[in-house]
Amino acid sequence: MNIARWFKNIKFIYKLMVGYVIFAILPMIIVTGYNSQKTKNILLEESYRNMRQSLGQIGQNLDSSLEAYKTVMDILYTNQMFNGYLVKDYTNSDYWEMFSYIDNLLSSIMLVESNIAGISIYSNNDTLPSDNYYFYNEKELNQDWLKSALSSKGNPQVAGIISKGKKNYVALERLLNYYHYSDVRNILLLKIDGSSFNDQIKITNSNQEVYWVNGQGQIMASSDKEVIGKGMGSITENWEDIPVSGKGSSLDIEGISKICTARSSLYGTRLIMMVNQESLVEATREVARDIILIFFVSSVGMFLSIYLYSRWISGRVNKVVYAAKKLGDGEFDYLLKDMGKDEIGIIAAAINTLNSKIQLLIAENYEKKLKIKSSEMNLLQEQINPHFLYNALSVISSMAMREGGKKTMMSVRYLANFYRISLNKGKQVVSVQEEVELLQNYMKIQMLRFEDTVEINYEVDRKALAFRTIKLLLQPLVENAIHHGRKDEEQILHIRVTVALTKDRLIFEVKDDGIGIETEKFERLRKELKNSEEGYGLKNVDIRVKLNYGEQYGVSVSSTYGTGTCVRVEIPQVFS
Structure with missing residues (x-):
């Protein structure tokens, strides 16, 4: 029996239930059993x-x-x-x-x-x-x-x-x-x-x-x-x-x-x-029984919710499918009514629009106009005013504060502060102080996600705060350290961000005690940085630094596998 084919052919409602059993119930049972045994062993130890x-x-x-x-x-x-x-x-x-x-x-x-x-x-x-x-x-x-x-x-x-x-x-x-x-x-x-x-x-x-x-x-x-x-x-x-x-x-x-x-x-x-x-494991058993009871009640409720919701969805989908069949049969006068404004409603509205205009699009310009419409939609999507995102985030933060969503409020506020500085009226150059604040707001958001598994320290020369730098220089380096430096989900990753002045240069350094870079990958990275190949992360920062300040500046990396990585960026000292 081909399981993939069977799953593909069963009804939508059964797909949801099978998925819920496989990806929710079974993992929960396994996790509960594992946690019970683990807790028992910890109690015994x-x-x-x-x-x-x-x-x-x-x-x-x-x-x-x-x-x-x-x-x-x-x-x-x-x-x-x-x-x-x-x-x-x-x-x-x-x-x-x-x-x-x-x-x-x-x-x-x-x-x-x-x-x-x-x-x-x-x-x-x-x-x-x-x-x-x-x-x-x-x-x-x-x-x-x-x-x-x-x-x-x-x-x-x-x-x-x-x-x-x-x-x-x-x-x-x-x-x-x-x-x-x-x-x-x-x-x-x-x-x-x-x-x-x-x-x-x-x-x-x-x-x-x-x-x-x-x-x-x-x-x-x-x-x-x-x-x-x-x-x-x-x-x-x-x-x-x-x-x-x-x-x-x-x-x-x-x-x-x-x-x-x-x-x-x-x-x-x-x-x-x-x-x-x-007597030692009785408490563990009681907790396990409570978890199983709560899980059983919630599973029954979830099953009922899935069943009712999927029936409602299936009914609406069937209407859309019926309209699509009518469209395929050439009956362009069939319209879907009261389908709402969600994704299915949008599809229904699109079918209605298609039915209304299909006769005009059959002509020689159908394919050309469809491409033009697609291009226009993509252009509109790219031209969304980024300041609208900042204003919307501020409104969401206020609503979350009034409704008691403290973490949501903090996350949105940090993100709003991040965009406030990063937008900077379209300017690509900011002060070192603004760049550090931008990183701090980014890290506040990350701390809500990683909590105590990431620790960051700042060593910033106060004299360097007045100098200017290209925007979003530090944030990609720290993001790279978090996503590539963590050894596992439990071990704490320590990051040190240093901003210092030399005789005529401004030095940015991001150092972590993470897993480091393997020798082969490290040599490939150094070659890519040397050749200024296009890319993201470190290569992107290196290219932007060289384009703005010249080939004598840029990114350098040192790393020992198993010990950590240090990324150093040098730019000239610029006041304005």
Whole structure:
């Protein structure tokens, strides 16, 4: 099936509808889907970034606290007298002196560090009295904690959670082997108020979950206090696979997709943050649904409008076609009535005129008169007074201002100012100041179109403003930079316009940081400028400069592909 032929042969109304589906509905569906996916990806990237920032801040706070407790452990770890009392044989000795010293030492530490709820020593020194306050037998220590302390070789470890009623404490342990010179071993254990760690990982977003786990996967602190003390495996078995650096990962937890990221903390601990992915993209889905609903309603309205409008147009076109058939059949007395003054009405009026005069045009002078009429119409079109355009633009600007069309008003006003200067009562020479104003009005119009993607700066020597120049010298150069220099629609094009004076010349320079000119095209352009071949843009400016001021003046171009282009125009210094 030949689609082009089928489309050509179907009725006008169906052409409009097919065109609307292909060029409006399908692109809108594609754009909506693309934007939804793009927005979703942006939200996920932003969420990962925010999660990493939040986790980094929480981690810094936790590490600061742990460093403070490490300092306490370091004081006890390196205290020779303290360790000497712990390894001493008290079989035949009194231990009151030892108890008094250690009690004063540990009490003063807990007084300074209010979050330390208790300091305990677990020892295999059977002669050391077990008071179940400071001193405990090593056998009373959780065996997993004991193994962890022994394998740490004197480094602090986060052992786990100690629960008493509704109160949770985080246990920090350390093997006291700094002055190890006997078979006696002692394990220092700090009992830290767990609420101090929970306070440091508070979150403001209800969709976020934060967990602080030790090396064995036990949850030390969490945004959900109900899971403190449980294993991270109860949340997800894949918690160890969450990367501690980079972007993060996505996990399916109890049928809910969550994005996760992690951060290493001191003493083998890890911070894990999770966010419900569905909550992040729900806003995107709502926007997409709203867009689809609005598009559906507008499409139905557009379809109905197209149908009714095309029926009306088709009816009028059919009348014109019928009249044309009558004309083809030689019935020159058939006239179309009440056809309006739009394009179809003009065609109908032309047919009526043709019908009225066809008999006269059949004669020998028909073709000659038709050519004369065509020539006359073209001549009239070329002779339209350009000042009428300026006056009409001023009227349109006033109407747009009264009706609230600010951008329309500004655009028309800038265009009116452009023509006011460019017309200049037919004069081809203007002052440099007028030429700069002409460019500025042109750029104001362009800024309404390109907005922030084009930036222009002016460096004009005030002494040069009084000199004269041919009209429309700068505007083609800037227009050329905008249309040929932009790398893409998003990257900002910077243009610098310079007007300067040398010893006896007036220099105009337009420099941009755009894409530049390829070597082959640049060499061809330089050859065309050198030979003064006819053309537009740079060649047109160069020809006009040489015709007005002589061959020693004109346009020069320098360009580096990928970096930018600089166009320089030199003319003599003329006051009048």
